[in-house]
Amino acid sequence: MGAAATNSSNEPETIIKVRDLVVGFGERNVIDGLDMDVRRGEILGVVGPSGTGKSVTLRAVTGLTPKRGGTVEVFGMDMDTATEKERLAVERRWGVLFQQGALFSSLTVRQNIEMPMREHTDLSPKLREEIARLKIDLVGLKQEAGDRLPSELSGGMIKRAALARALALDPDIVFLDEPTAGLDPIGANAFDRLIMTLKDSLGLTVYLVTHDLDTLVTACDRICALKGGKVLAIGPLSEMVKNDDPWMKEYFRGERARAAGMGAAA
Numbered sequence: 001m002g003a004a005a006t007n008s009s010n011e012p013e014t015i016i017k018v019r020d021l022v023v024g025f026g027e028r029n030v031i032d033g034l035d036m037d038v039r040r041g042e043i044l045g046v047v048g049p050s051g052t053g054k055s056v057t058l059r060a061v062t063g064l065t066p067k068r069g070g071t072v073e074v075f076g077m078d079m080d081t082a083t084e085k086e087r088l089a090v091e092r093r094w095g096v097l098f099q100q101g102a103l104f105s106s107l108t109v110r111q112n113i114e115m116p117m118r119e120h121t122d123l124s125p126k127l128r129e130e131i132a133r134l135k136i137d138l139v140g141l142k143q144e145a146g147d148r149l150p151s152e153l154s155g156g157m158i159k160r161a162a163l164a165r166a167l168a169l170d171p172d173i174v175f176l177d178e179p180t181a182g183l184d185p186i187g188a189n190a191f192d193r194l195i196m197t198l199k200d201s202l203g204l205t206v207y208l209v210t211h212d213l214d215t216l217v218t219a220c221d222r223i224c225a226l227k228g229g230k231v232l233a234i235g236p237l238s239e240m241v242k243n244d245d246p247w248m249k250e251y252f253r254g255e256r257a258r259a260a261g262m263g264a265a266a
């Protein structure tokens with residue numbers, strides 16, 4: 001596990017700063033007063049009980065779900081007060097991998113990877129294709145997979161293809177929503193290793209929603225636990241395992257946690 005990048009004062013640099021976030025639907029606020037910092041170069045694992053708002057938070061931070069209150073600053077830019085041009089410039093610096101991959105089913109993998117380049121750049125078709133080839137290599141897929149439709153791929157291949165698309169514009173940050181859900185343990189472990197390698201080689205910052213205890217142990221530098229619409233705790237695994245909140249105790253010290261080797265972090 002590499003340490004997060006630091007600035008000149010040796011403090012980890014915060015590249016996403018969320019303050020007092022409120023997101024709701026109908027009469028209910030799912031997120032209500034959430035504060036969170038994401039540091040450059042870290043893999044931050046976001047956990048919490050089912051339905052607690054992990055995906056909603058990811059979507060609100062990336063502007064896909066409107067918020068009712070609070071601020072989201074990315075690279076020092078307040079996303080509410082930024083001009084359209086500034087906002088688009090920041091959005092180009094992140095890639096998102098949604099649950100289930102969310103590839104366009106009628107497009108080949110290569111065409112899916114080229115899609116963000118079509119939308120955000122005026123690169124020539126030849127260059128787009130060349131970059132797509134590089135991304136296919138980067139995520140460990142064979143080039144033949146590029147010509148296939150998503151329906152012709154295994155679950156693990158779909159995740160890799162979706163990651164290749166998220167990396168299409170060489171982002172600084174990737175948001176991954178349960179990337180190992182539905183993968184067998186070996187496939188999930190291989191995906192965790194891939195993310196760690198990309199973090200180390202590309203200097204990526206990774207915001208990762210997960211239920212996967214193995215991912216938390218293997219890949220995450222820090223963990224952010226959400227509960228009741230807020231951040232319950234944020235820090236390294238060694239701190240999480242000491243937290244006495246009942247959900248945290250069960251999650252980080254229960255039988256499944258011990259099986260994932262969390263006892264060693266205590």
Ligand SMILES: Nc1ncnc2c1ncn2[C@@H]1O[C@H](COP(=O)(O)OP(=O)(O)OP(=O)(O)O)[C@@H](O)[C@H]1O
Binds near residue numbers: 050
């Ligand atoms: N578009 C929407 N309209 C209404 N309610 C929504 C919408 N999106 C999410 N919700 C509700 O917000 C709550 C949080 O959902 P979210 O998907 O963020 O949970 P989660 O923590 O990611 O859960 P899980 O771990 O099960 O994936 C849920 O109660 C969900 O039903």
